[in-house]
Amino acid sequence: MRLAIIGQGYVGLTIALGAVEAGHTVIGFDLNANLVSELNAGSSHIEGISDSQLAKFISTGTYKATTDATLLDGSDVIVIAVPTPLTEARQPDLSFVHAAAELIQNNVKSPTLIINESTSYPGTLRNEIAARITGITHLFASSPERVDPGNTQWGTKNTPRLIGGLAPEAVAKAKEFYSTFCDTVIEVSSPEVAEAAKIFENTFRQVNIALVNEFAQIADALGISGREVLDAAATKPYGFMEFNPGPGVGGHCIPVDPTYLAYVANKVGVPATFIKRANEVNLAMPAYVVKRVIAGAGGLVKGKSVVVVGVAYKANVADTRETPAAGVIDLLRAAGALVTWHDPLVGNWRSETSSELVVHDVAVVVTKHDVVSISDIKKSSYIFDCTGSIAGADGI
Numbered sequence: 041m042r043l044a045i046i047g048q049g050y051v052g053l054t055i056a057l058g059a060v061e062a063g064h065t066v067i068g069f070d071l072n073a074n075l076v077s078e079l080n081a082g083s084s085h086i087e088g089i090s091d092s093q094l095a096k097f098i099s100t101g102t103y104k105a106t107t108d109a110t111l112l113d114g115s116d117v118i119v120i121a122v123p124t125p126l127t128e129a130r131q132p133d134l135s136f137v138h139a140a141a142e143l144i145q146n147n148v149k150s151p152t153l154i155i156n157e158s159t160s161y162p163g164t165l166r167n168e169i170a171a172r173i174t175g176i177t178h179l180f181a182s183s184p185e186r187v188d189p190g191n192t193q194w195g196t197k198n199t200p201r202l203i204g205g206l207a208p209e210a211v212a213k214a215k216e217f218y219s220t221f222c223d224t225v226i227e228v229s230s231p232e233v234a235e236a237a238k239i240f241e242n243t244f245r246q247v248n249i250a251l252v253n254e255f256a257q258i259a260d261a262l263g264i265s266g267r268e269v270l271d272a273a274a275t276k277p278y279g280f281m282e283f284n285p286g287p288g289v290g291g292h293c294i295p296v297d298p299t300y301l302a303y304v305a306n307k308v309g310v311p312a313t314f315i316k317r318a319n320e321v322n323l324a325m326p327a328y329v330v331k332r333v334i335a336g337a338g339g340l341v342k343g344k345s346v347v348v349v350g351v352a353y354k355a356n357v358a359d360t361r362e363t364p365a366a367g368v369i370d371l372l373r374a375a376g377a378l379v380t381w382h383d384p385l386v387g388n389w390r391s392e393t394s395s396e397l398v399v400h401d402v403a404v405v406v407t408k409h410d411v412v413s414i415s416d417i418k419k420s421s422y423i424f425d426c427t428g429s430i431a432g433a434d435g436i
Contacts, residue, residue, distance in 0.1 A: 041217065044069060044115040046140045048079060048105055050292075050359075051157055051185040052121035053086050058196040060097045062221035068105040069112060069143075079105035087190055087357055109147045117217050118144060120169070121157045121185065125296065132300050134160065134168055141172040153213045154178050157185040159239060159297055161304035162232035170206060179210035182231035183218065184238035189291070190357035200224040204234035242297040243315055248283045249294070250318035253325055256285035256436045260332075266436070267428050285436045287406050287426040288325035288364030290353025295322070295362040326367030329404070329436070333424045334375060336434045337402050342376030345400045349417055350407025351383045355427075358385040365406040366390070377402070385409055405430060 041064045045052045048070040056066045070076055078085065082095030097103035112118060122136035137158055144154060154173070156165050165182040186199045201222045205211035211227055218225050228234050252270065259266030266285060274282045289295050298319055302312035334341050351365040352358055360366075365381070372379045380395040387394050397403075397413070403420035408427045417423060417430065425435035 041065070041116040042114065043067070043117045043119065043217075044112045045119045045121055046070075046112070046143060047121040047123070047136075047158075048072075048075060049121070049123065050086055050189055051187050052119070053079070053084070053089060054187050054196055055119060055121060055157065055185070056103060057089055057093065057097070058221045060102045064220070065101075066103045067111050067115065068103065069107070069109065070105065071107060073107050076105040076107050088192075088195070109143045112144065113148050114150065115148075115152055117153045117155060117213075118148065119155045119157055123292065124158050124160050124300070125292070126299055130299060132161065132303050134164070137164065137168055138172065141169045144178075145173045145175075148178075149176070151176055151178055153181065153210060153217070155181045155183055155214055155217075156231075157183055159184050159242075159293065159300070160235060161239060161300040162235045163304070164235055165204075165231040166206060179205070179207060179213060180231070181205035181210045181214040182234045183214060184234055186238070186241075189359050190354065197221060198223050200226055202226050202228055202234040202237055204228045204231040206231060236301075239297040239301045242293045243301050243318075245283075246289060246294050246298045246322065247314065247318040248281070249286070249289055250321035252283045252285045253288075253328075253436070254321050257328060260436075284428065286325070286364075287329050287368060287436070289322045290361065290363040290365075291359060292361050295319075326364050326371060329364075329368055329406075329424070329426060330371040330375065332434070332436075333372070333402060333404055336424055337422050341372060341402065344377055344402055346372055346377040346379045346402040346404060347395065347397065347400045347420065348372070348379060348381040349383070349397070349403055349405045349412060350409060350427075351381050351386050351389055352407050352409070355407055356385070356409050358387075360386055360389055363406075368404060368406055372404070382412070383407070383409070384411055405433075405435075 043059050043064045044067040045056050046069045048068045056068050060066050082091050084091050084094045120140045122140050125133050127133045170180045183203045201218050203214045215225050256266035298315050302315045305312040353363040382397050383394050397416035400420040403417050403423045405425040408429045423433040425433040
């Protein structure tokens with residue numbers, strides 16, 4: 041098949057390489073000209089996709105990145121894999137999805153199968169994509185992405201894939217396509233079911249993380265170890281699922297998807313109070329961390345050297361999207377601390393550069409990568425550990 045993928049970020053490039061390995065020819069469209077140039081030069085920006093792997097497919101002509109939207113025409117399948125972020129007011133932002141639909145409307149002149157992988161609320165495929173692409177009888181399906189950056193156990197091939205379509209033929213063709221590089225393809229009754237399943241998956245995680253974060257605060261106020269309590273609870277062989285506290289949530293999914301669900305819930309008259317409260321708890325965690333750091337550092341951080349260890353949102357990846365480290369750093373600086381950060385995987389972030397782990401008054405461990413030495417962290421006089429990985433340190 042000839043496949044075109046709109047968006048060459050984490051999701052788009054991952055799907056592109058999975059499809060190429062299955063024998064398809066892929067056009068990877070992106071508006072970012074610099075990214076397109078780097079991809080065509082064989083430079084990958086995604087963990088798990090090597091430069092040599094990308095270069096091999098470019099050399100064989102089975103993958104090409106482009107900014108030319110006319111190349112979308114003639115594809116057997118077009119996949120939309122664009123960001124679905126939040127606005128400054130923390131409301132759903134479908135501008136990238138709408139732009140993708142407009143690209144298809146203006147450039148694709150022959151019928152094709154259009155699949156949306158971008159995560160959004162139920163009704164997005166039907167009302168925000170298909171309704172905007174008119175004049176040609178295309179097929180439409182939804183198969184929300186399930187990409188987990190840095191996960192070496194579950195990838196595109198072995199993670200079950202959901203498919204819902206606007207017509208049986210769309211579902212059949214989407215299943216035929218994904219079955220070439222996905223082990224398990226599950227049909228659901230509508231695209232709305234597939235869309236809702238994806239945002240509920242991450243809302244489930246958001247709510248449970250908020251619960252353990254709130255419990256960690258309760259445990260600290262009671263003078264007991266929240267992590268020890270959670271470890272004890274996890275010994276129950278049924279009826280308990282382990283989640284761990286932390287400085288908040290990050291990445292594109294968990295901090296964002298529940299807001300999409302709460303938004304559509306509000307539109308149909310259901311106040312998603314539980315979901316909104318979970319968002320509030322997790323968004324407030326950087327402030328709680330800084331409060332604990334100040335208390336542990338003697339009640340004052342003004343003028344003290346503080347290093348924040350790990351600004352990526354999760355261990356062993358370089359992704360800083362929605363990272364709680366941003367709030368921790370900003371609040372520490374507002375309190376007068378002299379803050380630097382150390383993250384060898386990120387290197388450069390917010391026009392700043394990763395510093396060396398030397399002696400500081402305070403070290404705040406937000407994310408602990410495997411390559412970061414605990415002995416280097418322990419050079420600092422006081423350590424506050426958000427990850428539970430440093431024995432004897434104060435933490436959540």
